[in-house]
Amino acid sequence: SEKISIEGDAALLEKRKVKRPSRFKVILHNDDYTPMDFVVYLIMSVFHKTEDEAAQLMLTVHVKGKAICGIYPKEIAENKVDKAMSMAKQEGHPLLCTMQKE
Ligand code: TYC
Numbered sequence: 001s002e003k004i005s006i007e008g009d010a011a012l013l014e015k016r017k018v019k020r021p022s023r024f025k026v027i028l029h030n031d032d033y034t035p036m037d038f039v040v041y042l043i044m045s046v047f048h049k050t051e052d053e054a055a056q057l058m059l060t061v062h063v064k065g066k067a068i069c070g071i072y073p074k075e076i077a078e079n080k081v082d083k084a085m086s087m088a089k090q091e092g093h094p095l096l097c098t099m100q101k102e
Pocket of ligand 1: 028035
């Protein structure tokens, strides 16, 4: 019937890709100057880790050069990068935090 053919055409023409939202790794990078206790405090504040988890993560960054602090939807990852970078800048530390599409 016409109805069926119209619906069929609409289905073909208006089909859209359904994509799940991309997720982003938030990465903390090592440097030679940012104090370890500040990094631990930053990780606890921004990524809601316990002091032990934050200390472990800070040491991983210190030894390996970088580490993933968490994986989030784009806007949340952006907010965490901004918060980490502004906390570091506020205290005059060169700490770098970036995000990368998963
Ligand atoms: N390497 C720094 C130091 O020895 C500590 C540090 C850890 C700096 C992690 C940045 O993202 C960082 N004081």
